[in-house]
Amino acid sequence: MSAPDRPRHGIATVCLSGTLEDKLAAAAAAGFDGVEIFENDLVSAPASPAEVRARCADLGLSIDLYQPFRDFESVPPDVLAANLRRAELKFDVMERLGADTMLVCSSVSPDSVDDDDLAAEQLHLLADRAAARGLRIAYEALAWGRHVNTYDHSWRIVRRAAHPALGLCLDSFHVLSRGSDPAGIRVIPGDKIFFLQLADAPKLHMDVLQWSRHHRLFPGQGSFDLAGFVSTVLGTGYAGPLSLEVFNDVFRQADPRRAAVDAMRSLLALREDSGDATLPPAPALSGHAFTELAVDGTSGPVVARALTALGFTHTGQHRSKPVQLWEQGEARILLNATPRAAAGAEVAALGVESADPVTSAKRAEALLAPVLPRQAGADEAALSSVAAPDGTAVFFCRSGDWRSDFAPAGAGRAPGAGLTGTDHVSLTQPFDNFDEAALFYRSVLGLDPEPATEFAAPFGLVRSRAVTDEAKRVRIALNVARLRRGEWAPRVPSPQHVAFGSDDVIASAAAMRERGAPLLEIPDNYYDDLDARLAPPPGLLAALREHSVLYDRDETGEYLHFYTEVLGGRVFFEVVQRLHGYAGYGAVNAPVRMAAHRRLRART
Numbered sequence: 001m002s003a004p005d006r007p008r009h010g011i012a013t014v015c016l017s018g019t020l021e022d023k024l025a026a027a028a029a030a031g032f033d034g035v036e037i038f039e040n041d042l043v044s045a046p047a048s049p050a051e052v053r054a055r056c057a058d059l060g061l062s063i064d065l066y067q068p069f070r071d072f073e074s075v076p077p078d079v080l081a082a083n084l085r086r087a088e089l090k091f092d093v094m095e096r097l098g099a100d101t102m103l104v105c106s107s108v109s110p111d112s113v114d115d116d117d118l119a120a121e122q123l124h125l126l127a128d129r130a131a132a133r134g135l136r137i138a139y140e141a142l143a144w145g146r147h148v149n150t151y152d153h154s155w156r157i158v159r160r161a162a163h164p165a166l167g168l169c170l171d172s173f174h175v176l177s178r179g180s181d182p183a184g185i186r187v188i189p190g191d192k193i194f195f196l197q198l199a200d201a202p203k204l205h206m207d208v209l210q211w212s213r214h215h216r217l218f219p220g221q222g223s224f225d226l227a228g229f230v231s232t233v234l235g236t237g238y239a240g241p242l243s244l245e246v247f248n249d250v251f252r253q254a255d256p257r258r259a260a261v262d263a264m265r266s267l268l269a270l271r272e273d274s275g276d277a278t279l280p281p282a283p284a285l286s287g288h289a290f291t292e293l294a295v296d297g298t299s300g301p302v303v304a305r306a307l308t309a310l311g312f313t314h315t316g317q318h319r320s321k322p323v324q325l326w327e328q329g330e331a332r333i334l335l336n337a338t339p340r341a342a343a344g345a346e347v348a349a350l351g352v353e354s355a356d357p358v359t360s361a362k363r364a365e366a367l368l369a370p371v372l373p374r375q376a377g378a379d380e381a382a383l384s385s386v387a388a389p390d391g392t393a394v395f396f397c398r399s400g401d402w403r404s405d406f407a408p409a410g411a412g413r414a415p416g417a418g419l420t421g422t423d424h425v426s427l428t429q430p431f432d433n434f435d436e437a438a439l440f441y442r443s444v445l446g447l448d449p450e451p452a453t454e455f456a457a458p459f460g461l462v463r464s465r466a467v468t469d470e471a472k473r474v475r476i477a478l479n480v481a482r483l484r485r486g487e488w489a490p491r492v493p494s495p496q497h498v499a500f501g502s503d504d505v506i507a508s509a510a511a512m513r514e515r516g517a518p519l520l521e522i523p524d525n526y527y528d529d530l531d532a533r534l535a536p537p538p539g540l541l542a543a544l545r546e547h548s549v550l551y552d553r554d555e556t557g558e559y560l561h562f563y564t565e566v567l568g569g570r571v572f573f574e575v576v577q578r579l580h581g582y583a584g585y586g587a588v589n590a591p592v593r594m595a596a597h598r599r600l601r602a603r604t
């Protein structure tokens with residue numbers, strides 16, 4: 001049972017992949033209180049409505065809405081008669097399901113006429129029929145409705161119809177996609193809002209129906225102001241469920257159990273953003289404590305050699321595990337040689353500095369992040385960690401607490417090559433989990449997502465989106481292939497990298513090359529194009545060319561950066577210098593880097 005002091009959490013079955021049975025099980029497992037049954041999901045299910053009702057009851061789910069009923073209102077008498085017959089048959093189904101509210105979306109039919117009086121009169125009739133069965137009608141303006149396509153228009157009709165069993169369904173997508181001002185919702189009495197559907201979306205310039213049917217997202221994953229929208233609706237006194245209705249091509253094929261957890265996380269974070277719920281607050285994050293790479297017997301020495309050539313020193317040895325600490329400036333890499341299933345090298349964990357690791361972990365748990373078992377031995381730092389959507393562990397650290405787990409190794413630090421710290425970590429996400437990952441880092445870690453960028457990589461479009469703290473001390477870049485990889489794309493693990501800061505990237509590159517670092521060579525064509533595009537001063541251009549350093553300039557500043565080759569099959573390093581507050585990641589250069597990596601991989 002839901003606590004009386006919070007809104008009920010709902011989800012439409014259309015959000016989730018699989019059969020109706022899969023969807024209901026996933027919604028219940030993620031802790032939803034109720035569902036909107038999408039008609040197609042019921043029609044194709046072998047279970048009878050009574051069996052679906054029983055199944056929902058077993059799972060502790062209420063059926064909050066039956067939807068959608070289409071093309072009802074403002075029609076000639078013969079069409080009205082047929083529509084009423086259709087409605088009565090659906091009311092039969094709803095009675096068997098135990099669902100008391102039917103969603104009627106504004107008509108898209110050429111049979112309908114532009115006549116509010118007629119619409120109100122016919123909806124009144126429908127509401128009478130519904131009321132006779134103890135049911136209610138929630139009228140929703142589709143953004144592409146033929147005559148009714150704004151919420152204020154649907155409200156004028158519902159008000160005119162003046163029937164107690166007729167109210168509104170408000171759907172954030174239809175309101176916000178059209179740029180309607182949600183402030184007008186304040187005049188609607190809360191008890192005339194029968195249902196609230198929530199969906200976010202990226203800002204796209206496209207046909208609104210296509211936008212709605214393919215690109216909706218869970219709240220917090222797109223760019224609509226859902227928090228403002230929800231506060232406005234709750235301000236009317238609306239006391240029904242907060243129900244997610246997300247049509248999305250990727251979610252439609254993703255594991256519904258994960259998607260349902262992602263959905264629930266989005267609702268919990270949304271309620272916090274709209275001032276309606278309390279989660280443990282996100283403690284400030286003040287930097288990357290370390291990045292841990294899992295290595296094996298082959299990749300371990302390759303990565304260690306590269307770190308040495310980049311100017312790192314092996315400064316510590318874990319007291320109870322086969323883990324080495326490597327440092328330069330404030331940059332720290334852990335090499336973990338614990339045996340595991342995967343071969344090669346990969347990012348296993350991110351350590352982030354938290355002002356309050358205990359609260360960070362509590363917040364993560366409240367937001368349904370999988371808490372990882374602690375593996376600390378006696379006397380070792382008990383770090384809390386959670387699994388990000390791609391399986392990477394995120395450790396919450398505080399001012400080097402964890403360092404005491406390492407015994408000093410070797411004879412002090414080598415001179416280094418000018419690296420100051422970790423600038424960012426870049427992780428390619430599994431195709432199905434990109435939006436989930438952005439929401440995870442946003443809600444669980446309290447980081448702000450930056451706008452997504454897209455670029456044409458050698459083997460297809462890549463989308464990239466970074467999340468950062470306000471002071472830009474923690475930066476995590478998330479990448480994903482826009483479309484599923486074709487057969488032609490090479491079967492190699494998706495790349496991950498750690499970028500270190502330098503105050504003089506050219507000097508760092510020279511020093512590292514001198515020490516035999518496996519730096520990535522950039523073709524001359526790139527520098528000819530760079531000269532044409534951005535005309536760097538000739539001396540700088542020559543230095544960039546000589547050291548295979550890439551360059552970008554935009555309204556925020558300048559970025560100089562270079563890369564190592566791929567080490568151990570998947571991981572590489574980058575060295576970056578941000579001038580004048582450059583905010584990006586050099587995405588314009590990513591295709592050049594990818595092609596250069598590809599050329600080397602083709603040789604091996």
Ligand SMILES: O=C(O)c1ccc(O)c(O)c1
Pocket residue numbers: 067068103105140142171197212213245
């Ligand atoms: O895309 C649609 O047809 C559709 C159906 C029902 C809804 O609640 C909605 O918002 C859209």
Ligand SMILES: [Mg+2]
Pocket residue numbers: 140171197245
């Ligand atoms: Mg809707």
